[in-house]
Amino acid sequence: MDEEQRAILLESATRFPTPEGVKLSYGTSGFRADASILSSTVFRVGILAALRSLKTQSVIGLMITASHNEVSDNGIKIADPSGGMLTQEWEPFADTLANAIDAQDLVRLIVEFAKKENIPFGGVHSAQVLLGRDTRPSGESLMEAARQGINSIVGAVAIDMGVLTTPQLHWMVRGRNKGMKASEPDYYEQLSNSFGCLMDLIPKEMAALAMDEKLTVDGANGVGGEKLEELKKLLNGLVIQVRNDGKEGGVLNEGVGADYVQKEKVVPCSFGPNDVGLRCASLDGDADRLVYFHVLSKSNNKIDLVDGDKILSLFALYIKEQLGILTKKEDEEVNNDYRVRLGVVQTAYANGASTDYLKHLGLEVIFTHTGVKYLHEKAAEYDIGIYFEANGHGTILFSEHFVCWLEAKKNELASISTDLEMQKAALRLLAVSNLINQAVGDALSGLLLVEAILRHMGWSIQKWSELYQDLPSRQLKVKVADRTAVITANAETVVVKPPGLQEAINAETAKYPQGRSFIRPSGTEDVIRVYAEASTQESADSLAKSVAQHVDHFLGFGSS
Ligand SMILES: CC(=O)N[C@H]1[C@@H](OP(=O)(O)O)O[C@H](CO)[C@@H](O)[C@@H]1O
Ligand SMILES: [Mg+2]
DSSP states (O other): OOHHHHHHHHHHHHTSOOOTTOOOOOBBTBEEEEGGGOHHHHHHHHHHHHHHHHHHTSEEEEEEOOTTSOTTEEEEEEEOTTSSBOOGGGHHHHHHHHTOSSHHHHHHHHHHHHHHHTOOOSSSSOEEEEEEEOSOTTHHHHHHHHHHHHHTSTTEEEEEEEEOOHHHHHHHHHHHHTTOOOSHHHHHHHHHHHHHHHHHTSOHHHHTSOOOOEEEEEOTTSHHHHHHHHHHTTOSSOEEEEEOOSTTSOOTTSSOSHHHHHHHOBOOTTOOGGGBTOOEEEEOTTSOOEEEEEEOOTTSOBEEEEOHHHHHHHHHHHHHHHHHHHTOSOOTTSOOOOOOOEEEEEETTSOHHHHHHHHHTTOEEEEEOSSHHHHHHHHTTSSEEEEEOTTSOEEEEEOHHHHHHHHHHHHHHHHHOOOHHHHHHHHHHHHHHHHSOSSSOOHHHHHHHHHHHHHHHTOOHHHHHTTSOOOOEEEEEEOOSOGGGOEEETTTTEEEESTTHHHHHHHHHTTSTTOEEEEEEOSSSSSEEEEEEOSSHHHHHHHHHHHHHHHHHHHSGGGO
16 A cells, blocks of 8 residues: 555544444444444445455445434445445454554554455556435435545545435446446336336236236335335336325334334334225335235234245245246247256245245245345355345345346247247246346335236235235344354254253243244344244244243343
């Protein structure tokens, strides 16, 4: 690093001192904390993003959001050149940078890291970082901190894309690196066009059914609502009403949004008894999660939740059906020697009934650690990899090889085969690969795919919900002295440390029919999460409670 670069870094870093006594870590989904203590972290992540761009010689993304957290929080995460999450190899360095004690320490760490990673300084190569933020009031000043971080690396350019959903930013990073058109209008155009394709390919008998065209969406008082207002103008055959769009004074994520709806299983604000029977969906604060629901009765606020597991099941069913048509053996004219690898990825939080359902469909179901970075990585190993967390974050990945095969197949079918059904199946799968965000889980593209598939199947939300019945479940959080004391194995389903705790969980679980319970330290909050499932809600509640008591006994503040 030359003297000029060093001087710029030292000078700018001095403007962003770290707050006293704060230690942050790049968790399941970047850094998150109360917004008031984040500017130095965001500034430093700006530097890191510029370094990542120099290293990869590609466009990198930086998103300022704290997703479903309360409005006073904020956060920051990096999108890698593929549009996916920052490579896990760089996470420890992100932690080290964020926690450097002062400007000198910071510069020393950067020099060390750049040497190890062979990162060229001095403006020989240029770096480009796309910046996006959600609607949080703290976003604007944090954006400025990120910009200053990026600009303190010579040759790095920050491009402010303004207010975006998280998946829009990831989509843009992926698109730019592939040399595609990747502006916000391009995003809306691609989604609405591929949705239009799928709608045009709906079987005639289904298209003739009188289906409810209206979808009512809870925008979590965040960015998703306003972006959906844009998108819906371009859609035919679907009428979207957005509530909780943040314009009527509602607070971001307060009593609204996908996280609230999924965890509490009650209607969000501004939904109620008059909505019985309506098909409703809920986005989270940065629109990368999606759940559906319908209001059950006029007399209370309970809902029937259609969560990420059921969205996954709907997608899996549809994809499997289309693949079945496309690769059926009867058509002699068409060469069918390619075995398409379809994989479904879940975490331990997936409802057991969903896993049973998917396995009964004959699908390969794989489990990974919690956090989309793990699910995404696994799904990318397949020709088509479908992943979802129960909370509604997920997407469908199509390998490049498979998309090429599909294109070729479509052309082959158009020229030699008279089988219209096979042609349509190829066209549908191609449309899905264009509709569903290939970079990261995206509530807006997921919502359009759900809508198209429901129409294809001729299903109401009630019919969809009846695919299988969720096992009753309960999630609890336990505050402990040190959550890192818990070490797990087998995709987080077994506690290895502290010794004895897993045996205690096993003994509790054995008391309940269809009982299942596990614990793990959260990567986004300072808690241990407890999950329990059993044949009745009372049993699930009671199992969760007794496991939480064991956690408290082994790890609580009294135990250290
Ligand atoms: C049980 C649960 O919902 N955990 C969430 C939550 O992670 P934790 O590590 O459990 O705090 O936030 C992550 C980021 O949004 C999300 O990927 C994950 O699924
Ligand atoms: Mg989110």
